[in-house]
Amino acid sequence: MTSSPPSRPRFLDASFLGPYGENDTLLEKLVVEFLRDHVYWRRNFHPEDPPAISTAAAQHPDYLAFEARMRRALHQLSAALKKSVPFHSPRYIGHMASDLLLPGLAAQILTLPYNPNNVTEDAAPVTVELEVKVGLQLAGMLGYSNDPQRPGCAFGHLTSGGTLANYQALRLALALKAFPVALRAAGVPDLALPEDDWSAFNLSPQDAIALVDAWQQWLAQATPAERRHWQARVHGERIEHRGISAFFAAHSELKVPKVLAPVTAHYSWSKGMKLLGLGRAQLEQLPEKGMRIDVEAMDAVLHRCQKERQPVLLAVAVMGTTEYGTIDPIDAVVAARDRYAARGLGFSVHVDAAWGGYLATLFRNPDGSMRTREEVAAEFRQFPSPAVYSAIAALGHTDSVTVDPHKLGYLPYGAGAFICRDHRAITLLAEEADYVFHDTASQEYLRRYRNLGQFIPEGSKSGAAVAGVYVTHSVLPLDHAHFGRLPAQTLRAAEAFHARTQRVAEALRGVAHVTVPFPPDSNLVCIAINPCGNHRVAAANAFLRRLHDELRIDPTRPVQDKQFFGSVTTLRPDALGDLETRRILTELDLDPASLREEDGDRLLILRHTLMNPYLLDEENGISYIDLYCDYLEHQIRSLLASHA
Template sequence: MPAEPTAPPFQHDHVLDACFLGPYGENDALLERILVEFLRDHVYWRRNFHPEDPPAIGTAASLHPDYQAFEARMRRELHQLSAALKRSMPFHSPRYIGHMASDLLLPGLAAQMLALPYNPNNVTDEAAPVTVDLEVKVGLQLARMLGYPSDPARVDCAFGHLTSGGTLANYQALRLALALKAFPLALRTAGAPGLDLPDDDWAAFNLGNAATIDLLGRWQAWLAAQPPRERAQWHARVEAQRIEQLGIAGFFAAHPQLRLPRVLAPITAHYSWSKGVKMLGLGRAQLDLLPTHGMRLDADALAEHVQRCARERIPVLLAVAVLGSTEYGTIDPVDGVLAAREATRAQGLDFAVHVDAAWGGYLATIFRHEDGSLREREAIAAEFKYFPSPPLYRAFAALADTDSVTVDPHKLGYLPFGSGAFVCRDHRAMDLLAERADYIFHGEAPRDYLQRFRSLGQFIPEGSKSGAAAAGVYVAHQVLPLDHRNFGRMPRSTVRCTELFYERAQRFAAQVAGYLHARVPFEPDSNLVCLAFNPRGNRSLAQANAFLWRLYERLRPDVHQPLQVKEFFGSVTTLRPELVGAGPAHEILTSLGIDADADADSDGGALVVLRHTLMNPWLIDRENGISYIDRYFDFLMRCTAALLDRNPPA
């Protein structure tokens, strides 16, 4: 039997001490100095823009009664807001282990606050001459982290941009996948010459992203060589046949032998995919949710599903792998999704592969050297006790071969909300999403990479967007480059804490075994761990869930009470049989002493569990010798014993 793996020493990382404001506000003086320095710098900038202009606000203005009354109203409202915000969740504290939020990185927070008074609008370089460049560079930073080509000199360099969050980034993935899939048909229907197009609509609709991007380049080169009038005529002729012009209904009416394409995703995928297919006009019926194995996409089920699609000539638009599910943090076999696509290409079925890494994307920093190359699994494993398993390593290694990725800097990037990101592997595909707005964008699109994307609004869903958010993400990545020696310090620390939490959960289960069933229903892949409970002697799923809800009352916020009355904050979710699989769900319930067969219809068969997001860097406080993980399980022991009228174990 192999020896129990040994965890490496858990040492205090003093770099992390400077990264955040801190649970106790320890770095308040640092943040205050930065903000005052750059507020003054902003004011000096204003004063030195045409200093010959006189001040528009007189020096005596502050003495006028109307001025003073306005200031008093403003101060009153700000004081009321400040008081109300004290009821906010204490995301900064290691006592908060609920949703996907934690303290904010100081460089990102300070940079965003620094940029706010300039109010840049990252739709075009005319409204944001500085921060548009920063956003394009953020895309390159993220591309490098994922293993995509990130050198703008490369013809196939990746491209990324920020969004309000992962939902909009996933929608952008759908838009781009549909544009790529439909474009060869537009060329074929328009009779575009000299391009060696596929013989029929099915083949054209399944050309594949790389081939379509090559086709797009050849079409653009042919157009450029034509006289201006012919160029305009051919451009208009092809545009008239594009799905973006005809719409879903018109496009498929023009190609009646084609069926609406399907989007494939694991049943654990975020509900943004349901939103996305509706927004795109495909409809919810075209979203096929596939089963999981151990809460991770069942690669065999996916392979069988796409084989059936190939046999029945059902187009597939996009297959989604989730790199860190929102509810459970589990990581799908990205390599298995790519293998399923490769197997169906010979049968004439091709589709895009997108990774929804809104949660787990920044874990990729653990897997990257400073030069962007992939680290060996053995080197990574030496830093942990269990992480990464071979399947998990293969999933991260396969990111480089996917077509697009969603990443949320406002999750494991520790940056303010409103900072999601979409990254596609080849920037040339973005030509198919380009929109024209003559009052903003002028002239032909430049071919230089950075110059081209300065007109960012042509390519993104938004019409206006915060440049300050881009400044925050860019500066955070510059201070902490996205590799294992820099940014990787944070996910490394929290994954180590997750391993400790997992082991502490096993000890807790043994300690309370006399009066409570407790277990981790499935092993964690990332920084999320779930816990399931059931009082000893209870066989009812409904009663087990009722007990969990009573326990959760000790962990949930209460707007009618001060935050300080709560020792810890957590969250809950449900394990539904359709998510887990009937067999694993039955095994979990049985292991908890619940009669799964007798109570199968209760609560829809769903088991309520505690969900813990372990992303705070100070869950293990080496400075003060405190383990908030131990404190949390001591708290759980007291709470569960009290709810069952038992004395907590010694």
């Protein structure tokens, strides 16, 4: 623990355009330099080809009229965009967005004119390879093996966002779980297959991957005719071919598997269950303690599933909930997976780290090894708690992870990512399986995924987003000495915000009850507020809505009219549990009975995402955290006075 936090690393000052546009010259130089470079590339592609557009064309009336229309439309767009959310400003502490890292922004702008389509290397020979390398970069950050020379090397790819990455996790877990059953049904000889469908459906993820690998090796030794025969037989038995209803009708001993996810999990899990045809009813929400998975309750659910012979497809843990930034006990979920696999109930573990994934950079040395908790904690007041450290240390033992570079990676939308621990499972997602791969050399690894569209949910997708992520990770490697210094800056801001909120609570004593419901696990802090003398949840929510009206975007008013921007979320008893609900309502002097009677069974709270690296501006001696807290205190007093 340090008495005075380190000053902002100076390299960060070259990393962003800046709240005031301070690095406009740098960005302009980069854009102009590489736009000219692109033009030179066009002119030198086949220099013997003459220009198709003559210089005289620029004087033609039609040309001039088109240019005028284009300029007018662009000016109108530029004017309209001035109403956009000012994510770049330290005054914006609302949703999960901030300023953009210049390496990624410039790389994306640079790549756009080339217009690569990452569905296949035929349309994107450069950026497809970069996308596979981005997956390896993220794998190393998470603690997965990222050495293509190793058979169990990880694999990752980009998506439009965390939602699609979560769908990919469901697809892969289902394909891996059902494949051993298909092998049994096809009657493949000479493989050590489980003795019955239940055992086949409940292999551990690693045992199932080993069976996929054994199948691939078996095919490699078969004659071409045998290979075609057995591939067709196994394909005909797979769940992807037969469909959910036919597969489970053919294997009546088995039930449609459940997915276990915390009640704070993102709604994409509900959508994913519907899209895959598993059904929303098969998504079972796990109770929580302190907005983190209740480990004992999870164990009780797993014990019940084992007793009832109810298969489990996936257990989801969240690393940075969307609402509160809390981190689930990933280590306990991994331990439960291993414990129940030994008892014959196999399932995968996926971590939805769309928000918090890049926090893992703080825990990585440049050589990929894990830092000790003491080394990490030396830079902060409280971060990381022992529970948070243990959770992040367990990431490398999970089966797959979702990460969003367009959140804490500070990159343009849409850039999500899906990463799985062992790339050998991905072969089950291939739309066509024309080749058998059994060489683990790095070039073979890269060549395997040259047609990415076979493996990923999307078809056409931009290679420019890939270039932005790859260049950013190259300029700022994903370890504590490089990229990690950025989230470190924002975590210190979150700790300062938490401490300053306590002073606001003291200053408003007798005026309003102010509390932070949960100590922050990450750089996201929530505040609950209730005017003194009020005991009804509905009235507290109405007051918070009026307060949030001063903090939200209003399309009818210039954004400059707003001093600060924040967001809201809710606390729900079904997520909190009775004990935590009563604790928070007691701190706010609210009647628990009024929560259930009046306002949709939830309590509104302010939510602050503290990811701007300039919240503590040492250069100008400004703390936007102090300014915001002063503003918040003033608004609370003013609103109460106006409604007295």
